[in-house]
Amino acid sequence: MDTVNDPISHPSGGPLEAPAPSPGPDGLRLVLVLYFMAVGYALLSVCLFRILCFTWSSTAFFMLYVCFGMPLGALWARRRPEGSLFLPLAMIFFLVLLFPVLGWISTRGPFPVVKGIMGTMSIRDLWFQLIYQTLATSPFFIAWGAAEYAGYTAAIQSGKISRSFYLIFAWGLASALVLGVLSVPRAGWLATLVLAGAMGWAAWVLYRGREKSLVAVLGILVLTAGFFLVRPLEDSYIRRIYPQAAPLGVGNVLDGNFYLQASDPYSPKTARVIKALWTPYNHLSFVGFEGKTAPVFGCSNGVMLWTVFPDGYNSHFFEKAIFDLIPPKADICILGAGGGPQVQLALARDPRSVVAVDIIPEVLDLMKGELAWANGGVYRSPLVRTVGADGRKYIETSGKKFDFILLPYTEYWAAMLRSLFEPSHSLHTLEAFQAMKAALKPDGFLVILKGLDQNGKLYESYARTLVEAGFHVTGMDQPRQEGNEAFALLASPGPRTFRFSPDAVFHFAANGWFRSDFSPDEPPGGRVIRDDSPWTWGIQGLFLPPGPLKISLLAVGFAGLLGVFACLFFGMRARRPGESRLGMLFFLLAGMAVGANAIYLENGVIFWLVRHLTNPLSAFFLGATGFLLLWGLSSLALHRKGLVVLVLLLGLAGVAAFLLSHPGGLFLGMGMMALGTGLLFPLLVLRFPARLIHFFVADALGGLAGGILGIWMPVLSGYGGYYSLLPWIWALTVALSVAALALGRRDERRAVAAS
Numbered sequence: 014m015d016t017v018n019d020p021i022s023h024p025s026g027g028p029l030e031a032p033a034p035s036p037g038p039d040g041l042r043l044v045l046v047l048y049f050m051a052v053g054y055a056l057l058s059v060c061l062f063r064i065l066c067f068t069w070s071s072t073a074f075f076m077l078y079v080c081f082g083m084p085l086g087a088l089w090a091r092r093r094p095e096g097s098l099f100l101p102l103a104m105i106f107f108l109v110l111l112f113p114v115l116g117w118i119s120t121r122g123p124f125p126v127v128k129g130i131m132g133t134m135s136i137r138d139l140w141f142q143l144i145y146q147t148l149a150t151s152p153f154f155i156a157w158g159a160a161e162y163a164g165y166t167a168a169i170q171s172g173k174i175s176r177s178f179y180l181i182f183a184w185g186l187a188s189a190l191v192l193g194v195l196s197v198p199r200a201g202w203l204a205t206l207v208l209a210g211a212m213g214w215a216a217w218v219l220y221r222g223r224e225k226s227l228v229a230v231l232g233i234l235v236l237t238a239g240f241f242l243v244r245p246l247e248d249s250y251i252r253r254i255y256p257q258a259a260p261l262g263v264g265n266v267l268d269g270n271f272y273l274q275a276s277d278p279y280s281p282k283t284a285r286v287i288k289a290l291w292t293p294y295n296h297l298s299f300v301g302f303e304g305k306t307a308p309v310f311g312c313s314n315g316v317m318l319w320t321v322f323p324d325g326y327n328s329h330f331f332e333k334a335i336f337d338l339i340p341p342k343a344d345i346c347i348l349g350a351g352g353g354p355q356v357q358l359a360l361a362r363d364p365r366s367v368v369a370v371d372i373i374p375e376v377l378d379l380m381k382g383e384l385a386w387a388n389g390g391v392y393r394s395p396l397v398r399t400v401g402a403d404g405r406k407y408i409e410t411s412g413k414k415f416d417f418i419l420l421p422y423t424e425y426w427a428a429m430l431r432s433l434f435e436p437s438h439s440l441h442t443l444e445a446f447q448a449m450k451a452a453l454k455p456d457g458f459l460v461i462l463k464g465l466d467q468n469g470k471l472y473e474s475y476a477r478t479l480v481e482a483g484f485h486v487t488g489m490d491q492p493r494q495e496g497n498e499a500f501a502l503l504a505s506p507g508p509r510t511f512r513f514s515p516d517a518v519f520h521f522a523a524n525g526w527f528r529s530d531f532s533p534d535e536p537p538g539g540r541v542i543r544d545d546s547p548w549t550w551g552i553q554g555l556f557l558p559p560g561p562l563k564i565s566l567l568a569v570g571f572a573g574l575l576g577v578f579a580c581l582f583f584g585m586r587a588r589r590p591g592e593s594r595l596g597m598l599f600f601l602l603a604g605m606a607v608g609a610n611a612i613y614l615e616n617g618v619i620f621w622l623v624r625h626l627t628n629p630l631s632a633f634f635l636g637a638t639g640f641l642l643l644w645g646l647s648s649l650a651l652h653r654k655g656l657v658v659l660v661l662l663l664g665l666a667g668v669a670a671f672l673l674s675h676p677g678g679l680f681l682g683m684g685m686m687a688l689g690t691g692l693l694f695p696l697l698v699l700r701f702p703a704r705l706i707h708f709f710v711a712d713a714l715g716g717l718a719g720g721i722l723g724i725w726m727p728v729l730s731g732y733g734g735y736y737s738l739l740p741w742i743w744a745l746t747v748a749l750s751v752a753a754l755a756l757g758r759r760d761e762r763r764a765v766a767a768s
Contacts, residue, residue: 043173047167048185050216052188054157055189056189056212059193060112060205060209064202067120067254067296068120074142076716076724079154082151083155083157083161084158086154086158086160090158090159090163090166098216101159101160102160102220113250116254136564162705165178169699179695179698183641187638201244202291203247203250204244204247214236217232218232283302283303284300284301287309288383290375292375293630293634296315299379300312301387305323309352311351318351319352319354321389322354322357330524334514335501335503336362339417342363343362343415344368348440349371349420352387353392357388367394368411368413369398377392377401407627410627414454415452416453417458418452420461421462422464441475443478450483453505456509459479461475462500468498472502474539475542476529476536477531481541486502486530486532487503488500488501489521489526566725570721577605577714581598587707591760599753599756600757603697604708604710606745607715608714608718610715612715612720617739618636619640621676621680643687647692651696651699660692661692663689666685667683667684667686668740668743697750700754726738
């Protein structure tokens with residue numbers, strides 16, 4: 014075959030010749046070995062991701078872990094015999110045994126979670142935690158990088174399956190995401206580790222050719238026994254990895270809890286976990302105390318979110334004062350109802366109906382079922398309807414009208430820990446408030462309660478956004494020490510005077526509450542939070558000072574640039590005879606662009622789903638899985654040169670569809686763009702197999718760049734700015750890849766002519 018005229022075949026000779034194949038399985042057997050190995054490592058990654066949810070801002074850090082460890086693993090694997098899968102397969106079993114320890118280490122560090130809860134984190138804490146968790150998780154990612162690189166090498170050296178090497182790993186990761194979502198909630202985290210080991214064992218048996226041997230059968234028996242033996246240990250293990258054991262009665266959260274101080278019989282020493290479970294999206298635990306009237310705390314991923322009492326909610330005074338404003342026979346909607354503390358208050362007002370909406374449906378199911386006693390059975394009341402969905406999505410689609418809508422501490426404790434870098438489908442935006450205004454009856458009103466603010470920044474911004482949405486707003490705020498504040502915002506469609514009881518007025522005056530009235534003629538001084546601006550504590554300077562935060566971002570960018578220059582420098586030094594500097598330069602830049610485009614495009618799919626799914630918590634799993642399936646599917650085009658052009662044209666058509674204003678066109682366009690660029694990684698690697706290590710590292714650096722852009726573009730310019738950049742990244746990726754292929758062909762022609 015003429016390799017010069019075939020852009021996807023292996024060079025049969027010359028300066029770009031790939032290493033000679035090593036003995037080992039081939040064909041379908043090698044496909045299964047690589048697939049099971051990929052699923053095993055990816056499933057371990059899913060397990061690590063679930064554990065990292067017990068730390069703050071885990072998804073932002075996760076990108077840095079991957080981009081730091083996996084290139085190191087590839088560099089390490091390159092020093093071993095080409096095509097050898099022995100060590101990567103053996104490492105799976107070692108990692109399965111190591112993971113419980115690795116999970117415990119990863120949830121520790123120099124940054125106490127309680128500091129995050131209280132809003133006293135610092136830039137130094139951020140950096141120390143970032144460095145600590147990067148080092149703590151690096152053993153796994155180094156092993157995964159080594160396995161992926163070795164798997165790529167083995168597949169490329171195989172003449173039968175070389176063009177499917179990327180498809181195998183992309184679909185292996187997609188399969189692991191699906192398996193993890195199904196396995197962790199049903200079997201548990203520890204049992205899912207055993208499943209990852211089973212994937213590794215299947216790959217090992219196929220690799221060694223011992224499918225029917227006694228060793229294979231013995232391994233199956235050991236793994237089966239392990240799967241059932243570790244399940245009873247799940248709760249005990251999870252309790253030990255909770256940072257500072259906060260919900261378990263020995264940490265700072267319970268020791269200084271308001272309800273425990275107010276109720277002497279309820280001591281942290283008597284705390285016990287009455288229920289714990291994994292859901293597809295988080296880990297829930299319910300903590301109770303001795304006594305029939307003791308409170309129950311609901312915790313998500315180790316962070317306490319709400320408190321209920323079996324005999325009635327012992328609320329803060331200003332909550333009761335606000336509920337006293339609700340007339341009898343009102344239709345009430347509570348967005349973020351949790352365990353039902355505000356539902357308890359609502360039922361005391363003799364309502365016509367109460368709709369309790371929470372984004373975690375398992376909480377509602379449990380509090381209606383086996384834990385109904387914990388909130389006095391309020392969710393079983395015929396007046397109450399529970400809805401497991403995003404609050405804003407429910408308001409926009411239900412068509413119901415309400416006398417009272419409440420947002421009780423929504424995006425409060427959990428968001429404070431994790432939303433600094435993570436966009437979300439926010440309830441506190443201009444379009445969300447406009448939807449709530451449309452869902453109110455003429456005499457109805459909306460209330461936002463917050464227990465933590467700094468220097469009135471959220472208070473001012475929320476009030477300004479409510480006024481912009483057409484509300485008349487009354488604000489009540491209570492400055493506290495160290496700049497922390499609690500506040501309530503009461504908003505009505507028309508002018509209204511909120512008349513509190515004499516006891517409430519006296520309480521507010523005695524406890525330092527200040528009242529302010531805002532109208533369109535006299536708006537507050539905060540900034541309007543628009544629909545495409547995500548929930549961003551950080552950029553408003555709430556918990557991290559803006560100056561040091563910008564310096565830190567510049568430092569991350571500078572470190573990324575150093576990585577780019579190092580990749581270019583060592584890539585240039587590794588050029589072989591016949592390879593031009595320009596050809597290598599465009600090859601490395603194409604690798605970085607492919608990585609950046611992949612992560613940026615994947616995030617775009619996830620963000621779209623966040624805004625359109627009834628429950629946006631599932632957006633990551635659905636978006637990532639669907640993206641990987643399409644991304645890998647394009648590798649099938651490598652079997653026909655004409656299909657390569659067709660797939661790229663589909664991607665171009667996707668750009669056109671993407672530019673349409675219709676939301677469906679945006680989603681369809683991103684899918685076609687994924688299909689149109691997923692083949693670029695295997696296309697370039699198969700064209701230049703000797704450069705695999707350089708492309709692997711360049712792709713990881715590009716992934717880091719795409720991840721940082723994906724995190725910060727919605728923060729800096731909203732979702733509109735994010736999506737406006739996406740077609741340009743896609744076009745640049747295609748252009749650089751085509752240029753790299755053309756320059757490589759030119760170098761080969763020159764090499765052939767010179768010989």
